[in-house]
Amino acid sequence: MVDDLKSRGPEDRKRININEPWELDWWSKELGLTRDQLRAAVKRFGNMADKVRDEVKKKKQARPT
Secondary structure, X not given: OOOOOOOOOOOOOOEOOOOOHHHHHHHHHHHOOOHHXXXXXXXXXXXXXXXXXXXXXXXXXXXXX
C-alpha cells in the first residue's frame, strides 16, 4: 500500500509502531515522551496505544509536584 502523504498521523492509531521513524516522532509528540521513553513504554506495556497512554497518564499523575 502506498503511503498517503496528506494523512496526518499513523493509519492504525490503536497500535504504536516504533519501527517507523515518523510514527515514533508522531507518538512521542502525542504522548509527551522522548523517543527513548516511548520505546521503553512499548517494550514494557506492549504496542496498544490505549494501554501505553493509560500507563503514561498514571505515571504523570503519580509524580510529586
